[in-house]
Amino acid sequence: MLNQRKYTFSIILLFLAVILTGLFNISLGSVNIPISEVISSLLGLEVEKDTWKYIIVNYRLPKAITAIITGSGLAVSGLLMQTLFRNPLAGPYVLGLSSGASLGVAIVFMGASVFGASFAVILLSKWSLVIASSLGSLLVLFAVILASIRLRDTMAILIIGLMFASLTAAIVSVLAYFSPASQLQQYVFWSYGSLGDLSWDEVGILSLFWIVGILISIGSIKNLNSLLLGEQYARSLGTNIKKNRFAIIIATSLLAGSITAFAGPIAFVGLAVPHLIRQIIPSANHITLVPAVIFGGAILMLLCDIIAQIPGSEYSLPINAITSLIGAPVVIWLLVRKRKFNF
Amino acid sequence: MTASNSNSVLKTESLKIGYRKKNKVNLIAKDINIDINPGELVAVIGVNGAGKSTLLKTLSGILQSIDGEVFISNNKLSKTDPSDLAKNISMVLTEQLLSKNLSVIELVALGRQPYTNWIGRLTKNDLKKIMHAIQLVNIEDIKNKKCHELSDGQFQKVLIARALAQDTPLIILDEPTTHLDLYHKAYVLKLLQKLSKETNKAILFASHEINLALQLCDKLIILKDKKALFGNPQELVKTRAFNDLFPGNLIHFDQESSSFKIK
Numbered sequence: 001m002l003n004q005r006k007y008t009f010s011i012i013l014l015f016l017a018v019i020l021t022g023l024f025n026i027s028l029g030s031v032n033i034p035i036s037e038v039i040s041s042l043l044g045l046e047v048e049k050d051t052w053k054y055i056i057v058n059y060r061l062p063k064a065i066t067a068i069i070t071g072s073g074l075a076v077s078g079l080l081m082q083t084l085f086r087n088p089l090a091g092p093y094v095l096g097l098s099s100g101a102s103l104g105v106a107i108v109f110m111g112a113s114v115f116g117a118s119f120a121v122i123l124l125s126k127w128s129l130v131i132a133s134s135l136g137s138l139l140v141l142f143a144v145i146l147a148s149i150r151l152r153d154t155m156a157i158l159i160i161g162l163m164f165a166s167l168t169a170a171i172v173s174v175l176a177y178f179s180p181a182s183q184l185q186q187y188v189f190w191s192y193g194s195l196g197d198l199s200w201d202e203v204g205i206l207s208l209f210w211i212v213g214i215l216i217s218i219g220s221i222k223n224l225n226s227l228l229l230g231e232q233y234a235r236s237l238g239t240n241i242k243k244n245r246f247a248i249i250i251a252t253s254l255l256a257g258s259i260t261a262f263a264g265p266i267a268f269v270g271l272a273v274p275h276l277i278r279q280i281i282p283s284a285n286h287i288t289l290v291p292a293v294i295f296g297g298a299i300l301m302l303l304c305d306i307i308a309q310i311p312g313s314e315y316s317l318p319i320n321a322i323t324s325l326i327g328a329p330v331v332i333w334l335l336v337r338k339r340k341f342n343f
Numbered sequence: 344m345t346a347s348n349s350n351s352v353l354k355t356e357s358l359k360i361g362y363r364k365k366n367k368v369n370l371i372a373k374d375i376n377i378d379i380n381p382g383e384l385v386a387v388i389g390v391n392g393a394g395k396s397t398l399l400k401t402l403s404g405i406l407q408s409i410d411g412e413v414f415i416s417n418n419k420l421s422k423t424d425p426s427d428l429a430k431n432i433s434m435v436l437t438e439q440l441l442s443k444n445l446s447v448i449e450l451v452a453l454g455r456q457p458y459t460n461w462i463g464r465l466t467k468n469d470l471k472k473i474m475h476a477i478q479l480v481n482i483e484d485i486k487n488k489k490c491h492e493l494s495d496g497q498f499q500k501v502l503i504a505r506a507l508a509q510d511t512p513l514i515i516l517d518e519p520t521t522h523l524d525l526y527h528k529a530y531v532l533k534l535l536q537k538l539s540k541e542t543n544k545a546i547l548f549a550s551h552e553i554n555l556a557l558q559l560c561d562k563l564i565i566l567k568d569k570k571a572l573f574g575n576p577q578e579l580v581k582t583r584a585f586n587d588l589f590p591g592n593l594i595h596f597d598q599e600s601s602s603f604k605i606k
Binding site for chain 2: 086231238
């Protein structure tokens with residue numbers, strides 16, 4: 001659309017910032033590796049110490065890629081949800097997807113005490129976690145899709161998503177109530193979120209979901225713009241509302257579902273990044289917003305991960321706490337400073 | 344005029360409109376026979392609840408008819424797919440926009456969506472049509488403003504420009520004059536009249552401004568007693584179609600001045 005050229009520059013800057021924060025992310029940690037060595041290692045050149053190369057290839061790089069996928073995927077889902085539901089408070093969680101995933105994981109961790117010990121033996125492996133949380137989100141997803149086929153009103157889907165969220169939360173708390181402290185703790189640790197536990201295979205699977213989700217999002221840009229006018233206008237412009245809504249829900253589910261499965265229920269990013277970007281780039285046009293939000297989400301997640309590692313120390317903080325600790329003040333500061341809410 | 348039938352923009356044959364609820368039909372109006380030609384300005388009038396919005400929704404394909412047929416440029420509406428329909432009918436609705444954070448020119452540009460490629464890229468021709476629409480409604484001075492900065496009257500003009508940019512033979516507007524003061528009501532309707540003549544597009548709108556519509560429109564559709572009367576204002580005045588439009592005797596139609604007066 002028009003006037004988009006002036007934002008092209010901002011988007012290029014955001015992209016460069018992704019690369020820069022990515023390099024810093026890989027360079028900083030319990031062992032600090034010089035940026036120049038990080039670059040040589042990534043380019044396949046000689047590195048001063050073999051341990052550095054080992055750390056980069058096996059730990060830092062998959063973690064950075066996971067951060068980029070997690071941040072950008074959740075942020076795009078947030079943007080799609082906010083436009084689809086015409087609601088600035090919407091995020092990936094409103095469809096109940098994260099709650100569905102949490103329920104799956106809660107059953108794995110805490111089901112043992114409720115369903116018996118043999119149950120736990122079958123289920124307690126790393127992959128079972130991923131499968132359980134994927135199944136959880138899928139279950140909620142199907143319920144939401146069924147509802148969206150039956151219902152004409154988008155707002156009703158929003159309410160149903162929120163109902164599923166509280167329903168699953170309730171089941172989780174019942175499970176928690178009957179679980180011994182050790183199992184409860186495992187669940188709580190999962191719910192803190194984690195970017196660093198993924199092997200290259202897992203990163204590969206996650207990227208696959210991410211690519212499909214992002215491609216559907218990019219393909220929906222035109223229809224998302226027509227939704228800015230409201231559903232009736234969109235229809236009068238030839239948009240197939242049901243098909244379009246279906247595509248958006250599928251994209252969100254693929255992104256949010258797979259990310260929650262591998263990295264835990266990471267809050268805040270999906271809701272906040274679209275608002276952060278709108279404050280920086282005051283456009284409503286999705287041809288600008290979608291790439292900006294993808295890069296913005298990646299930057300935020302990479303930065304949060306750097307802070308969570310507490311560079312130079314042995315300790316690391318839960319990523320889920322850091323995203324909100326950093327993100328919330330930034331959103332508040334931007335809103336108060338500009339005194340205007342762009343939506 | 345034997346050829347008048349072939350260039351009709353919108354035509355209905357014994358159309359019945361209403362709502363279906365399971366097996367029950369809630370009939371709003373029947374025997375609707377209208378025929379609108381290029382360049383005509385047509386108003387739909389009737390009391391609240393007479394079915395003005397229902398009629399417009401049925402004519403634009405949002406709502407299914409109960410019976411009868413609607414023809415858009417001589418094609419059956421029920422057999423036209425949404426993307427073709429978008430090239431035949433553009434709309435100005437009362438629906439709230441999701442985002443008023445769009446600039447005027449961006450909003451007008453959205454009218455080109457039925458013609459753009461998968462990602463919505465605008466060609467030179469699209470830009471030309473957008474600029475032309477902006478000139479036609481005379482909003483060049485505010486084209487870079489954001490929509491939330493506009494007054495109601497300005498915003499209505501922007502919505503009309505968006506419909507013009509969609510470049511359809513028929514534009515349908517649902518109550519384009521609500522929330523406007525008397526001057527802007529007259530201004531918007533006069534603008535619609537000018538546009539219908541300059542662009543040769545048919546413009547159909549629902550309105551409560553009967554006095555203004557009588558002065559400006561080529562034809563009127565009066566909805567009353569579940570029926571539709573269609574004709575040019577003079578004919579309708581002669582047949583005393585307006586005399587019992589409103590209930591009671593609070594207001595009456597003055598034949599001589601062709602306007603409503605308070606008793």
